[in-house]
Amino acid sequence: QVSSAAASGGYPKRVKVVEVGPRDGLQNEKNVVPTPVKINLINMLSETGLQVIEATSFVSPKWVPQMADHTEVMQGINKLPGISYPVLTPNLKGFQAAVAAGAKEVSIFGAASELFTKKNINCSIEESLERFEEVMKAAREASIPVRGYVSCVLGCPYEGKISAAKVAEVSKKMYSMGCYEISLGDTIGVGTPGSMKEMLAAVMKEVPVGALAVHCHDTYGQALANILVALQMGVSVVDASVAGLGGCPYAQGASGNVATEDLVYMLNGLGIHTGVDLQKLMDTGTFICNALNRRTNSKVSQASCRL
Amino acid sequence: MGTVPSALKHCLSYQHLLKEQLWIAEPPAAAHPAQEPQTSGLPEYIKIVEVGPRDGLQNEKVIVPTDIKIELINQLSKTGLPAIEVTSFVSSKWVPQMADHKEVMRGIERHPGVQYPVLTPNLQGFHSAIAAGATEVSVFGAASESFSKMNINCSIEESIEKFGEVTKSARNMNIPVRGYVSCALGCPYEGNVVPDKVAEVSKRLYSMGCYEISLGDTIGVGTPGSMKKMLEAVMKEIPLSALAVHCHDTYGQALANILTAIQMGVAVVDSSVAGLGGCPYAKGATGNVATEDVIYMLNGLGINTGVNLYAVMEAGNFICTALNKKTNSKVAQASFSTGTIN
Numbered sequence: 001q002v003s004s005a006a007a008s009g010g011y012p013k014r015v016k017v018v019e020v021g022p023r024d025g026l027q028n029e030k031n032v033v034p035t036p037v038k039i040n041l042i043n044m045l046s047e048t049g050l051q052v053i054e055a056t057s058f059v060s061p062k063w064v065p066q067m068a069d070h071t072e073v074m075q076g077i078n079k080l081p082g083i084s085y086p087v088l089t090p091n092l093k094g095f096q097a098a099v100a101a102g103a104k105e106v107s108i109f110g111a112a113s114e115l116f117t118k119k120n121i122n123c124s125i126e127e128s129l130e131r132f133e134e135v136m137k138a139a140r141e142a143s144i145p146v147r148g149y150v151s152c153v154l155g156c157p158y159e160g161k162i163s164a165a166k167v168a169e170v171s172k173k174m175y176s177m178g179c180y181e182i183s184l185g186d187t188i189g190v191g192t193p194g195s196m197k198e199m200l201a202a203v204m205k206e207v208p209v210g211a212l213a214v215h216c217h218d219t220y221g222q223a224l225a226n227i228l229v230a231l232q233m234g235v236s237v238v239d240a241s242v243a244g245l246g247g248c249p250y251a252q253g254a255s256g257n258v259a260t261e262d263l264v265y266m267l268n269g270l271g272i273h274t275g276v277d278l279q280k281l282m283d284t285g286t287f288i289c290n291a292l293n294r295r296t297n298s299k300v301s302q303a304s305c306r307l
Numbered sequence: 308m309g310t311v312p313s314a315l316k317h318c319l320s321y322q323h324l325l326k327e328q329l330w331i332a333e334p335p336a337a338a339h340p341a342q343e344p345q346t347s348g349l350p351e352y353i354k355i356v357e358v359g360p361r362d363g364l365q366n367e368k369v370i371v372p373t374d375i376k377i378e379l380i381n382q383l384s385k386t387g388l389p390a391i392e393v394t395s396f397v398s399s400k401w402v403p404q405m406a407d408h409k410e411v412m413r414g415i416e417r418h419p420g421v422q423y424p425v426l427t428p429n430l431q432g433f434h435s436a437i438a439a440g441a442t443e444v445s446v447f448g449a450a451s452e453s454f455s456k457m458n459i460n461c462s463i464e465e466s467i468e469k470f471g472e473v474t475k476s477a478r479n480m481n482i483p484v485r486g487y488v489s490c491a492l493g494c495p496y497e498g499n500v501v502p503d504k505v506a507e508v509s510k511r512l513y514s515m516g517c518y519e520i521s522l523g524d525t526i527g528v529g530t531p532g533s534m535k536k537m538l539e540a541v542m543k544e545i546p547l548s549a550l551a552v553h554c555h556d557t558y559g560q561a562l563a564n565i566l567t568a569i570q571m572g573v574a575v576v577d578s579s580v581a582g583l584g585g586c587p588y589a590k591g592a593t594g595n596v597a598t599e600d601v602i603y604m605l606n607g608l609g610i611n612t613g614v615n616l617y618a619v620m621e622a623g624n625f626i627c628t629a630l631n632k633k634t635n636s637k638v639a640q641a642s643f644s645t646g647t648i649n
Contacts, residue, residue: 192606192607193607193608220641221562221636222562222604225563251642255637255640262558262559265530266530269529269533270532299558299592299593302592303527303557304589
């Protein structure tokens with residue numbers, strides 16, 4: 001199936017790139033970034049052609065100090081027309097704070113692993129979904145779209161192997177609750193094209209492919225290959241992080257998010273439209289890496305060949 | 308995503324993850340007995356050609372002592388790799404790193420079932436290689452005139468004539484010859500490279516008697532799009548079973564490009580342990596794709612390689628320690644924390 005799709009050039013004509021650098025990326029960076037730098041990062045990203053930029057997380061600063069300035073960031077950024085600036089809202093309180101700060105789209109995070117959910121937010125998957133139902137209800141009443149994330153779709157740092165059926169079950173629940181899109185996250189990057197295909201085949205039985213996104217981590221170097229397979233199966237929304245910001249909290253020193261530059265380079269090579277200006281994206285990556293005093297994780301940026 | 312640092316303490320050790328996720332202990336078929344074939348359309352077996360000791364080390368700044376080279380190759384011989392490119396019989400004036408080619412060739416253990424090809428750019432190098440005990444050689448063509456001129460100071464046509472001398476002698480001595488075509492997806496001087504040109508050069512090398520043609524994305528600029536177009540053109544001239552891909556990861560595209568190639572039926576993949584070898588055309592950028600990362604992907608696809616990933620990681624750890632450098636393999640980076648295995 002996969003190979004015939006490839007043989008017939010079966011790729012989506014357009015892919016929506018969801019930029020998670022300012023939230024998922026920065027959240028997993030050691031150095032806390034000053035608010036003006038965060039705002040400038042998001043403003044620069046807004047000029048690249050990206051249509052979706054995850055801005056921040058309305059979570060308690062006790063848990064995630066990097067996101068303590070969520071209200072200032074949300075209120076400080078230029079919100080360009082046509083661009084969505086979703087924010088994470090782990091509970092009703094966060095949702096209300098987000099809306100008060102001007103958020104027009106929110107995200108909630110589920111997981112396909114019981115142990116991961118327990119360790120992360122100290123409850124079961126079922127209980128976490130009940131908590132989210134409060135957010136869904138409030139979002140429905142305020143006409144605010146909600147994006148659902150499912151973590152650990154290709155492996156869990158605590159449970160190891162994750163069954164595709166479980167991923168499909170959690171995805172279906174979140175989709176039925178009203179999430180307009182489900183982003184399937186390979187949280188520790190252990191997935192390969194083999195497991196990606198198996199997982200997507202199961203999920204696609206429960207959720208329409210048009211409502212699916214993939215969120216691949218490059219911890220084992222597999223991200224672009226995994227994304228390629230997802231595209232071949234009809235997925236047309238891909239999450240990525242400028243400069244590959246964000247390490248992996250489960251493997252010390254290892255990388256995390258796939259770099260938006262490297263993703264866009266591949267999509268360009270496939271003739272897939274993204275609307276993103278790669279040079280402006282690279283410039284933005286350079287800016288944030290300088291601000292963070294770190295090297296980029298983007299290979300395209302590292303190579304910066306004159307070709 | 309919740310709390311961050313304390314998670315590390317309770318995580319499965321990397322060995323556990325490797326065992327479960329990477330099927331280190333058993334071959335892929337045994338690990339998933341009841342699973343439907345996941346790899347329909349993909350080759351069941353892929354031959355990995357390990358180029359670290361030659362292509363890898365050649366592009367490393369630090370000159371590696373002969374005994375370290377020999378130890379690396381000996382370790383690689385025990386991993387299950389079917390082919391290990393050992394050295395290059397080229398003038399030490401051009402490639403100082405390969406000056407000890409005779410000593411390396413004579414010093415390594417030769418494991419049964421493992422091929423040890425060496426580069427022989429001309430007849431002189433070929434004779435020297437045979438005298439040192441080589442039983443397989445490689446020649447390097449290019450799909451770009453400018454690259455050929457800048458690299459070996461002659462046109463593609465002239466270079467093919469030189470290789471013709473090598474393949475003729477090799478044929479007389481029953482020595483298999485592998486042909487490389489550089490710049491298959493782009494050239495640092497010419498930019499775009501036309502797929503038909505790659506097909507033309509590949510066909511010449513194949514007709515001369517090369518048993519296999521390794522198509523090299525020398526500067527790593529290729530993407531699944533250009534890989535597909537290039538392979539379609541080459542596959543019109545060369546049987547699939549005689550094709551290999553040699554992808555560089557300079558733009559992070561290597562695994563996606565390799566996946567595209569194997570989806571089209573290519574069953575031979577070149578790679579370099581620990582991703583040894585930078586890119587001479589983009590300062591500070593990476594070069595060869597890491598063998599560990601390739602095997603990780605192929606294991607995940609249920610494709611047999613015969614290679615023990617853990618043993619390759621050990622060899623990678625050895626050479627990186629000797630070179631005092633960090634590995635370019637993401638699988639190795641994720642698995643080894645702060646230099647110690649346990």
